[in-house]
Amino acid sequence: MPSCRTASGTSGATPGAPDGAALHAPVIAWFEENARDLPWRRPEAGPWGVMVSEFMLQQTPVNRVLPVYEQWMARWPRPADLAEEAPGEAVRAWGRLGYPRRALRLHGAAVAITERHGGDVPTQHAQLLALPGIGEYTAAAVASFAYGQRHAVLDTNVRRVLARAVTGTQYPPNATTAAERRLARELLPEDESMASRWAAASMELGALICTAKNESCVRCPIAAQCAWRLAGKPAHEGPPRRGQTYAGTDRQVRGRLLAVLREAVAPVPQAVLDRVWDEPVQRARALDGLVADGLVEPLQGGLYRLPLA
DNA sequence: AAGTCGTGGTT
DNA sequence: TAACCAAGACT
Numbered sequence: 001m002p003s004c005r006t007a008s009g010t011s012g013a014t015p016g017a018p019d020g021a022a023l024h025a026p027v028i029a030w031f032e033e034n035a036r037d038l039p040w041r042r043p044e045a046g047p048w049g050v051m052v053s054e055f056m057l058q059q060t061p062v063n064r065v066l067p068v069y070e071q072w073m074a075r076w077p078r079p080a081d082l083a084e085e086a087p088g089e090a091v092r093a094w095g096r097l098g099y100p101r102r103a104l105r106l107h108g109a110a111v112a113i114t115e116r117h118g119g120d121v122p123t124q125h126a127q128l129l130a131l132p133g134i135g136e137y138t139a140a141a142v143a144s145f146a147y148g149q150r151h152a153v154l155d156t157n158v159r160r161v162l163a164r165a166v167t168g169t170q171y172p173p174n175a176t177t178a179a180e181r182r183l184a185r186e187l188l189p190e191d192e193s194m195a196s197r198w199a200a201a202s203m204e205l206g207a208l209i210c211t212a213k214n215e216s217c218v219r220c221p222i223a224a225q226c227a228w229r230l231a232g233k234p235a236h237e238g239p240p241r242r243g244q245t246y247a248g249t250d251r252q253v254r255g256r257l258l259a260v261l262r263e264a265v266a267p268v269p270q271a272v273l274d275r276v277w278d279e280p281v282q283r284a285r286a287l288d289g290l291v292a293d294g295l296v297e298p299l300q301g302g303l304y305r306l307p308l309a
Numbered sequence: 310a311a312g313t314c315g316t317g318g319t320t
Numbered sequence: 321t322a323a324c325c326a327a328g329a330c331t
Contacts, residue, residue: 132329251313
């Protein structure tokens with residue numbers, strides 16, 4: 001029963017795939033030359049700035065986040081500043097970033113930080129994970145980016161980089177797998193400072209070079225070692241990525257309803273909300289959903305507004 | 310564990 | 321142009 005371990009010892013890796021040490025130095029060196037100057041990466045952002053940016057960046061491109069982030073941090077420079085606001089103000093300030101429940105959760109996280117952590121963004125992964133709106137990725141990202149800790153930061157960019165460079169496939173699986181987590185942990189540099197830099201650098205590589213479409217291998221610092229490229233860049237096998245048609249969905253109706261309420265300075269009569277969508281059953285379901293989510297507050301007399309509490 | 314949850318730019 | 325994509329979380 002001969003061993004089938006690869007020389008690299010990395011699970012899920014294609015035979016002959018590069019090990020961690022071969023990737024860290026070139027990717028980190030590339031990052032130090034090519035990292036974008038983003039406001040949440042500057043020292044003055046602090047842990048709260050990092051955390052706010054991570055909420056906003058969930059499923060949302062950097063360019064759309066930038067202006068909202070700046071306004072948000074100017075208005076609520078500390079968690080306690082946001083915590084004493086009405087949650088509806090967070091939803092309003094969220095603007096058109098999308099997925100407005102994130103605004104509600106960020107507000108809830110600010111309240112929890114104020115109540116449980118003396119107003120300081122907690123440093124421990126488990127404490128971060130316990131906050132509303134923070135899952136495995138965001139907890140690791142805040143701990144790593146804000147506090148320089150050693151965590152596997154596995155977002156869609158890093159997953160794609162590892163899928164290609166190490167595993168040799170064009171795309172990672174649709175849902176994050178245990179094998180991916182294991183691989184990311186194994187590739188994590190032992191040294192804490194190196195690990196946090198690797199996390200930021202591998203993510204940036206996926207965002208700028210190793211993109212989902214039109215990847216730029218000619219500019220890639222690890223192209224020479226990339227398992228996928230060396231295999232001839234075979235096309236993705238398996239089920240399609242996903243199909244998320246938007247037109248006609250409840251999400252579209254919710255979006256229209258909330259857009260009206262965001263712009264309104266006074267409670268809005270139901271008759272005004274009714275104009276955003278013709279079909280009454282779907283319209284009512286969408287509004288009920290918003291109320292159930294705490295994004296909308298129903299008042300007496302068929303009036304609605306963003307939540308005051 | 311597959312569905313749900315916004316929005317707008319790109320192809 | 322319809323489909324894809326963008327630093328996920330939650331149920």
